[in-house]
Amino acid sequence: MDMMTDLYPSRVAPRPELRARHDPVVYGTAETGPLPSASLSRYERNGYLAFDQLLPESEVRDLRAELDRLWAWAGDAKDETIIREPSSQEVRSVFAIHRGDGLFARLAADRRIVGMAEQILGGPVYIHQSRVNFKKGFTGKEFYWHSDFETWHVEDGMPRMRAFSLSIALTDNLPHNGPLMVIPGSHRRYVACVGTTPEDHYKASLRRQEYGVPDEESLVGLVAEGGLAAPTGKAGAAVLFDCNTMHGSNSNITPLPRSNIFIVYNSVENALVAPFGGHKPRPEFVATRNATPLTAA
Amino acid sequence: MDMMTDLYPSRVAPRPELRARHDPVVYGTAETGPLPSASLSRYERNGYLAFDQLLPESEVRDLRAELDRLWAWAGDAKDETIIREPSSQEVRSVFAIHRGDGLFARLAADRRIVGMAEQILGGPVYIHQSRVNFKKGFTGKEFYWHSDFETWHVEDGMPRMRAFSLSIALTDNLPHNGPLMVIPGSHRRYVACVGTTPEDHYKASLRRQEYGVPDEESLVGLVAEGGLAAPTGKAGAAVLFDCNTMHGSNSNITPLPRSNIFIVYNSVENALVAPFGGHKPRPEFVATRNATPLTAA
Numbered sequence: 169m170d171m172m173t174d175l176y177p178s179r180v181a182p183r184p185e186l187r188a189r190h191d192p193v194v195y196g197t198a199e200t201g202p203l204p205s206a207s208l209s210r211y212e213r214n215g216y217l218a219f220d221q222l223l224p225e226s227e228v229r230d231l232r233a234e235l236d237r238l239w240a241w242a243g244d245a246k247d248e249t250i251i252r253e254p255s256s257q258e259v260r261s262v263f264a265i266h267r268g269d270g271l272f273a274r275l276a277a278d279r280r281i282v283g284m285a286e287q288i289l290g291g292p293v294y295i296h297q298s299r300v301n302f303k304k305g306f307t308g309k310e311f312y313w314h315s316d317f318e319t320w321h322v323e324d325g326m327p328r329m330r331a332f333s334l335s336i337a338l339t340d341n342l343p344h345n346g347p348l349m350v351i352p353g354s355h356r357r358y359v360a361c362v363g364t365t366p367e368d369h370y371k372a373s374l375r376r377q378e379y380g381v382p383d384e385e386s387l388v389g390l391v392a393e394g395g396l397a398a399p400t401g402k403a404g405a406a407v408l409f410d411c412n413t414m415h416g417s418n419s420n421i422t423p424l425p426r427s428n429i430f431i432v433y434n435s436v437e438n439a440l441v442a443p444f445g446g447h448k449p450r451p452e453f454v455a456t457r458n459a460t461p462l463t464a465a
Numbered sequence: 466m467d468m469m470t471d472l473y474p475s476r477v478a479p480r481p482e483l484r485a486r487h488d489p490v491v492y493g494t495a496e497t498g499p500l501p502s503a504s505l506s507r508y509e510r511n512g513y514l515a516f517d518q519l520l521p522e523s524e525v526r527d528l529r530a531e532l533d534r535l536w537a538w539a540g541d542a543k544d545e546t547i548i549r550e551p552s553s554q555e556v557r558s559v560f561a562i563h564r565g566d567g568l569f570a571r572l573a574a575d576r577r578i579v580g581m582a583e584q585i586l587g588g589p590v591y592i593h594q595s596r597v598n599f600k601k602g603f604t605g606k607e608f609y610w611h612s613d614f615e616t617w618h619v620e621d622g623m624p625r626m627r628a629f630s631l632s633i634a635l636t637d638n639l640p641h642n643g644p645l646m647v648i649p650g651s652h653r654r655y656v657a658c659v660g661t662t663p664e665d666h667y668k669a670s671l672r673r674q675e676y677g678v679p680d681e682e683s684l685v686g687l688v689a690e691g692g693l694a695a696p697t698g699k700a701g702a703a704v705l706f707d708c709n710t711m712h713g714s715n716s717n718i719t720p721l722p723r724s725n726i727f728i729v730y731n732s733v734e735n736a737l738v739a740p741f742g743g744h745k746p747r748p749e750f751v752a753t754r755n756a757t758p759l760t761a762a
Contacts, residue, residue, distance in 0.1 A: 306681055310716050343640035344695050346715060384603055388720045396719060398641050418643060419607050419716040422693060423685045 174444050175328070176321050178360045184383035185360040186390075191329040193355060193410055194288055195435070201287020202280070211288065215355030215413035218399035222336060222406035232403065234271040235338050235427055238262055238300060249453045253309055259302055260309070264453040266298040266431060276431045281334060282462050284408070285433035289330055292461035296320070296331060296434040297454060300338075302427050303346055308420035310346070313387055315354075316432070317411040318361060319380050322445040323370065324455035329355075331411040331434035339427045341400045346420035348407055348428070351387075353394035354414035359386045370450045382414065390414055436461050471741050472625070473618050475657045481680035482657040483687075488626040490652060490707055491585055492732070498584020499577070508585065512652030512710035515696035519633060519703035529700065531568040532635050532724055535559055535597060546750045548671040550606055556599055557606070558671065561750040563595040563728060573728045578631060579759050581705070582730035586627055589758035593617070593628060593731040594751060597635075599724050600643055605717035607643065610684055612651075613729070614708040615658060616677050619742035620667065621752035626652075628708040628731035635724045638697045643717035645704055645725070648684075650691035651711035656683045667747045679711065687711055733758050 175190050193212045198205035203217075211217045223231070242250045242259045251261040266276035275281070276295055285293045302308070316333060320326040341347040359382040366379070373379065399407050409415060411432075420426055439459035443449050449457065472487050490509045495502035500514075508514045520528070539547045539556045548558040563573035572578070573592055582590040599605070613630060617623040638644040656679040663676070670676065696704050706712060708729075717723055736756035740746050746754065 306684070310718055312718055342693075344646055344693055344715065349641055349719070384720065387603070391720050396639075396641055396721075416718050418641065418718055421607055421609055421713050421715055422646070423681065423688050424693075 176317070176358050176360070177444070178318050178322050179363055179365055179380060179445060181360060182362065184362050184386055186386050187358040187360055189329060189356050189358055189412065195290025195330065196287040202283050203287055208288075211408070211410075214352040216350050216352070216397070216399070216407055216409035218401070219406040219408070220401050221404050223404040225404060228338065228404040231271055231275065231429070232338055235300065238265070239302065248451065253307065256307065258304060258307055261299045261301050263297070263299045265300055265429065266295050272298070272429065275429070277462055281431070285332070288332060289433060289435040292436045293433045294436055294456070294459045294461055295431060296326070296456060297432040299430050300427065301430065302425065303417070303420050304425045305345070305423040306421060308346055308426065310419045311417045313382055313414055313416040314380065315359060315382070315412045315414055318359065320411065320455065322365060322380060323443050323447065323450055325440040325443040325449060326434065326438060327441055328438050329410070329412050330438040331432060332408055333411070333430050333432050334406060334408050336406045336429045337401060337403050338429060339425050340402050341405060341426055341428070342422075342424065343398065343400055345422045345424045345426040346417045347398045347400050347426060348415060348417050349396055349398040350407070350409055351390045351394050351414040352397050354390045355410040355412040357390065358412065359383070359414070365445045365447060367447055370454055387414070434459070473614070473655055473657070474741070475615050475619050476660050476662055476677060476742060478657060479659065481659050481683055483683050484655040484657055486626060486653050486655055486709065492587025492627065493584040499580050500584055505585070508705070508707075511649040513647050513649070513694070513696070513704055513706035515698070516703040516705070517698055518701050520701040522701060525635065525701040528568055528572065528726075529635055532597065535562070536599065545748065550604065553604065555601060555604055558596045558598050560594070560596045562597055562726065563592050569595070569726065572726070574759055578728075582629070585629060586730060586732040589733045590730045591733055591753070591756045591758055592728060593623070593753060594729040596727050597724065598727065599722065600714070600717050601722045602642070602720040603718060605643055605723065607716045608714045610679055610711055610713040611677065612656060612679070612709045612711055615656070616670075617708065617752065619662060619677060620740050620744065620747055622737040622740040622746060623731065623735060624738055625735050626707070626709050627735040628729060629705055630708070630727050630729045631703060631705050633703045633726045634698060634700050635726060636722050637699050638702060638723055638725070639719075639721065640695065640697055642719045642721045642723040643714045644695045644697050644723060645712055645714050646693055646695040647704070647706055648687045648691050648711040649694050651687045652707040652709040654687065655709065656680070656711070662742045662744060664744055667751055671751070684711070731756070
């Protein structure tokens, strides 16, 4: 593959465009991992898979305690991995939680999960990005619609669509506390966005996205075709979604926090190259450039 | 009743307080109107009633056309009844839609609805306030938790709890386009809020509430007791909720607008007096001081 060919240009044309996907969605088969072929077909068709209970309660309890420690630390700490809400100092996200050897790191390298990643992505994988989104009660703000891949391609240099996110609920994800919404089938299209990317854009964009934002007409079209889904579930539930599945979430005025872990798995054959937007790459804590395959835990 | 006694002081104490309600919720009986006693008991207990289909499809179609005309007019018009979103010029609400003799006015005076109002409020009623909240797709912002009564009491001089709102869906109200959420049972308590009220507060508060905001601890307590409900339904569905029921709604990033009519019925025996907050009353389009009973249509 010639890495210099940009199969997914974005933020270059004066008008948005709905283009075709050039990559498979599922790279493996039912024989190469834990997911049965019905799940693989569903994932291929819809661009996501929901798990009612990926993790047992006891594990969730431990992860929740770790989450509380992370929240307490992030409150006062000054660290590049801590992202605050757009109009307050409240912590919105903490990135790179898979580093080190804590609970989150062990979870990210857990064989049950890595097995699914290797199956879907067709071979060895590494973690491109990880984070916790806290979305606290009362004040948690929305995450507007976006395809992760659009940003990862333009700003990080991810060449092809061969990655996915796993979002694990550490608190109950209810219809009303701003659950993750996906547009089923949207992963089969690519919304080329309008606008250029300012240098060091990520510092603002992790708080509130302003570039790489899909246009309303494309979103209307995608929803008309595929509808909307918002898989909800108890803490321990999870959603696995393709890197190009259009997703977002509403605000959360309920008292009930919606705190989720996101771990992004990428194929080692899809390691980052120079960003297609032409800027310098975003820092390691947002997008690692080290594609060493995960060693199974 | 001595109108000068403030049974529901708010925005005066240095700390928020959860107080008791001193008024009935249902003033009539099953004999005095269209609602059966099971509905009245449910309303008394929960502080709201949901109707799957208050209006038939043909009526909804006509009202939707009227809504589109209102939206088109409000786009450019300069009128005090038009309220725009807090950080854009997009129309958030239009008030006083029950005036005149258009479709909305006829709906507000419709015998089916007024009959319920007279039953619940125990006698003749008038319309205290009416509005359309558009909550357009993509950009519709949240309405934070509030008890309407708190504001109507402090800023308008509504003496007692003897009013309710009817919210009628003119577009489908889905779990994910920012439906009205209520805290069941919250109408039996009164959350006295903290903070004073600036003069002419309404101009900002109709865009985004900053005074008369309930504290988080009280909200946590109310939700722990009563949970959360968000009745959804097709266009034509409705929610009738007590003036003191704590309610709010999240933002709406979906392409699907959540446009609702709100009509507030108040008992003529509960007509406005001088505002309990001590300021000059808000203007007629937000809170009429003319308590002439509705003539049945």
